[in-house]
Amino acid sequence: MPLRSHVSGKVPTLRRPFTSRMLRTSHHNMSTMPRPYRFHVCANWLAAPPEHGLKKRTTPFAPDTAIGLWRDHVLTSPRRGFSKTPGEDFFYVQEMRNQSGVSFGVADGVAGWALSGVDPSLFSQALMYHSHRYAKVGWPGEPEVDTTQDYEAREAVEGWELHPLECLKLAYQATLRERDIIAGSSTACLINLNASSGLLRAANLGDSGFMIIRSSAVFHRQRAQTHFFNCPRQLAKVPAILQGRSDRITDPPEAADIYETKLRDGDLIIAYTDGLSDNVFNHEITSICSLISRSGASENAQVQLTSDRIIEYARACMYNDRRTSPFEKMAAMNGKYHFTGGKPDDITLVVALVREVI
Template identity: 65%
Template sequence: MRNGSGVSFGVADGVGGWVDSGVDPSLFSQALMYHAHRYSRGAWAGEPEIDPALDYEEREVVEGWEMTPLECLGLAYGGVLRERFVEAGSSTACLINLNASSGMLRSANLGDSGFTILRSSSIIYKQPIQTHFFNCPKQLTKMPRSARKFRGAVIDSPDEAQTYETKLRDGDLVIAYTDGLSDNVFPVEIMTICSLAARSGGSEDEQVQTMADRIVDYARQCMVNYRRVSPFEREAAREGMFFKGGKIDDVTVLVAMVREVV
């Protein structure tokens, strides 16, 4: 969602283990993003009027009203719980606001989806993952009515999401993704792909689309490469577990480029 005041976007990744219980894991994550979009449509005020006589420092604090990603996540989760066609399921989630008036990024992340901020060919931030234990991310969950057979299921609250905010600069790249990327591709590789795509020419819209496409393509290649050490393999080794190569999974990537309009 975007308007003159800002842009809201996010990713969600349904937990595949529900397949063993006859539940389509994609329904929960799709419904979560549907409701996040629905609530974010009313999450921004119109672009605030700023008195040109104000000093620059005073202008910076004029943002207009903004629903935070954490608030949006809570509302979206409530919407999923009320959805009749979503019987059960669970999902990780990462929601991000980019405020056009202040240049602020605000985020809420639950689980092992996440985002990275690149600035001038450097990684200035990478969202830490949230897990209960190795390969078990924190997740929003809807239990079926016959919940007795699901004792021990992981149920987390939107309030447990990690929040973050920072001031962005002209030219920054914000890359949101599911763990199908972070389990298979190292941050420095993402940075290299984006740098090469930026030199490929075309409009800025075409460049960010190229970045997203190439990142996904590379992640898919890494998933089936068992000779290459993956981030997931390294993490498994830290936990004393054996795992070789890439981890096959679905992958979603969103790329946003920040531009300051004078």
């Protein structure tokens, strides 16, 4: 891609997520309240080629279904990613109610289901679709009110505060109700950025994750959740034949790690699937971000270039068997000494640059 969403008090409502076209601003009183923070957001992806040249059997959502329509719109937005689809990964970026903030997330469908003839991408796509759907009508913090109105008028504010963990719970339950999904599982990382308070809230389940880069250093990197090496915690829909063993392959949304922090001007948030974290070290990511921040490019261009360069570098790393990768180091620590070099995998990124409005 990348895809752009510029969120602030003067930015019009995005009726269709991910388009960069400016739409008519709502004249609702609360939508014109000043926002001290704005966010430049883009998404990008790279699908790894099929292993050993074998094409995976897939049964995607039909293009005339709600998820299929949304998926196709996302993937044909102004600028495409490095491949036609994100493979078994997916993502969403969604402006929240009355331009009060932005919500985004990434999900990595667990590939093991393909051995049973199940398309692993369906679960991650549905999970991100329903996350976007709930985030669209929620507030990143307490619903904003016009203090010039009387108390009764304030009580009539529509919508509710939607924490990423609550969004994950709702999206998971909706995914379980999808008849087109017989089975499947996925990791998930959901993040809300509040345009009024500058607060970041996140919920992460599995080995996808996010990092916050501040002043060219990693301020925070979310830890991966795994049952054991290379087996992440995951949300799952389990067929009846495996129900007795479902506790071994599925985790509840409540198992997600939650995190929150106050953001600062210039912070860079990068949400990613494990195709990035398995192949690129922290210091390499911060070096790329530092070079781009000094390029003099516009803020939108910076987030685009950041996502481009990180994916380009990760792609080179995953096919380099002479370079020690983070995955190789972890494999050695867990007694898997036969693994060397990078690890080919899908990569999905959402990058957000924080700016304080003066």
